[in-house]
Amino acid sequence: MGTTDMDVTVTEESPFRFRIDRQGAMRVPGVVFASRELLPQASGDRALEQVVNVATLPGIVRASFAMPDVHWGYGFPIGGVAATDVDAGGVVSPGGVGFDISCGVRLLAAGIQQAELAPRLKRLMDILGDTTPRGAGRGGLWKLSGRAQMEKLLTGGARYAVERGHGVPQDLGRCEDCGALTTADPEQVGQRAVERGLHQVGSLGSGNHFLEVQAVDRVYDERTATAFGLRDGQVCVMIHCGSRGLGHQVCTDHVRVMDHSLRAYGIVIPDRQLACAPVVSPPGRDYLGAMAAAANYGRANRQLLTEAARRAFATAAGVGVDLVYDVSHNMAKIETHEVDGVPRPLCVHRKGATLALPPGHPDLPEDLAEAGQPVLVPGTMGTASYVMVGTSGNDAFFSACHGAGRVWSRHRALREVRGEELHSALESRGIVVRPSSWRGLAEEAPAAYKDVDAVATATVGAGLTRLVARLIPLGVVKG
């Protein structure tokens, strides 16, 4: 038993699992999967107050969950998972998804081993650096002709990109939802969002987004790794990006609508950033349709960047690249889960958290049914990344962590780190870095993040996932 300086009391229930008891307006308890060292208040972060706030939302069931990489975010914590009962007044909240709708990670496996690539790595990174659009406000690889074509992309996601020649059909079997949510409603994506998105398909963006060339450093589960298409020493590519200005504008627009509709639905919340509406209300349905459309934009974005990586590997190394998996870690989905022994339709918000279905789950595509759903956990520059798989004992609606999790603000990172020095330090360790800006590099310094190895240990220790493979960085293209 311990009390934080923010007056949020956490009780250790079992290793890597802490409970926040119900109090005040909380409808359910909080549950935080972490070690004591990973608890957010250890770094002066107020995310546990946000876990408490989320527990007050209308219709929330089971608990307000936090993953080991949890940290402060807009309204909801990043690394937060919350499910509401659709048929019992449950709400959907844009803040529970985040501004970067369908931000996510895609892992590619190249047909080459680390040792074979070594003499050609610098050339590969030069090509990737030159051909991967990145930076705030920058354009992408695919310029859409106008709103009509945008609506096709918002409906078809990665599937539409592949139909237009940007990828191969096999890619779609390795995308969550086969590359497109069927619930998209492009009409709910405003004109301003469409205009911002027209020229950004196939671009990394900025902040923590990146394209990284990696090698499989260790395989923990040979059978599952093989099912995913991974082997020891293999070169991989990890792409982390989202829905750019389009997703941001969708979130902004619908937060405003819901902020104005709170009174009409009699919703009382402790923080305006939790603006929400019943899932079955017009603002709720409109947001979910727009969110799904923006999610499909994010998947198409990662599909275009995959094609750029394929061209670079073909040129620099003469080898092919296969998609391992594509996950979104900023999403809300209507899913069926048992609550008190009864299957219920729930709106599951995962913000900085991924779905992690266990082997045999009926929602898995055929070729992953036996292995389970891949969970992709990027570290930070110069650190490892993990591939994990879902497990059946996961009571957080089959959810898992999404990365290392920030501990320093961007402001503090800029005070503590110089981009040029970080670049030298990484290059001296043999990691080839192609930055977008020195400032951006400093903001994303490894010291600004939690230890991804500790996050992985806590995630597995809490029973949320099993380890499959560990990846180490060879080269980074920074957004």
Added chain:
DNA sequence: ATGTTC
């Protein structure tokens, strides 16, 4: 995260 402050 974000045409990095409508």
